[in-house]
Amino acid sequence: MPGLNYKNFRTGIILSVLCGLVLFIISWLYGKNAFFLLLNTDLGIFADYFFRFFSDLGDGLLWIPLLIYYFLKEGKKLLPFFVSCFAITTIITQVCKQVIIPGELRPTRAITSEFIHLVNGVTVHSAASFPSGHTATAFVFYLIFCLVFKNSLWLIIGLLYALIVGYSRIYLAQHFPLDIAGGIIVAVVSVIIALFIQAAYNKRYLNK
Numbered sequence: 001m002p003g004l005n006y007k008n009f010r011t012g013i014i015l016s017v018l019c020g021l022v023l024f025i026i027s028w029l030y031g032k033n034a035f036f037l038l039l040n041t042d043l044g045i046f047a048d049y050f051f052r053f054f055s056d057l058g059d060g061l062l063w064i065p066l067l068i069y070y071f072l073k074e075g076k077k078l079l080p081f082f083v084s085c086f087a088i089t090t091i092i093t094q095v096c097k098q099v100i101i102p103g104e105l106r107p108t109r110a111i112t113s114e115f116i117h118l119v120n121g122v123t124v125h126s127a128a129s130f131p132s133g134h135t136a137t138a139f140v141f142y143l144i145f146c147l148v149f150k151n152s153l154w155l156i157i158g159l160l161y162a163l164i165v166g167y168s169r170i171y172l173a174q175h176f177p178l179d180i181a182g183g184i185i186v187a188v189v190s191v192i193i194a195l196f197i198q199a200a201y202n203k204r205y206l207n208k
Helices: 006-030 032-039 045-059 064-074 076-100 133-148 154-171 177-206
Strands: none
Touching (some): 006 177, 045 133, 045 154, 076 133, 133 154, 154 177
């Protein structure tokens, strides 16, 4: 597919996978609960507001106007890719949460500890912990923009954005670091599958 930044995209994939693997390995070596408690530290009232706000960016609402703009301007042929990215991410995440491991408890239910930091005004969920849907969405946006943006600066800025969204889920006591790792891998798999779907669409309808 001409016009796409495959160099940045490949680098983004590698960086994302490395982040996911690091979280998986530390969770295994240090302990799932202990690693969560280490990262779920009270950083003060400013951090409470900051991470509460940043967590909402994992819903992707901020980026939808940018995607619509790109789509209308020059990306109409990439519609199957855009739609597939989010459809596949949603399907994989919900199948994991509701079918494969529906009883996976979230931190406040899995850990009996007075040291869990909770943020006022945040409703803490109790089950369907793995993987983190917010993290998956954030990394899908990161990888999409690695592909469509020409500027390599997004490799760092976008990764920082996605990682902060992931960390915010730990800070708000919604997910374990292991769940964040799972969300990252879901995003990587989803975007790669979406690219294959786009390639099949191009071969079937555009390359005649």
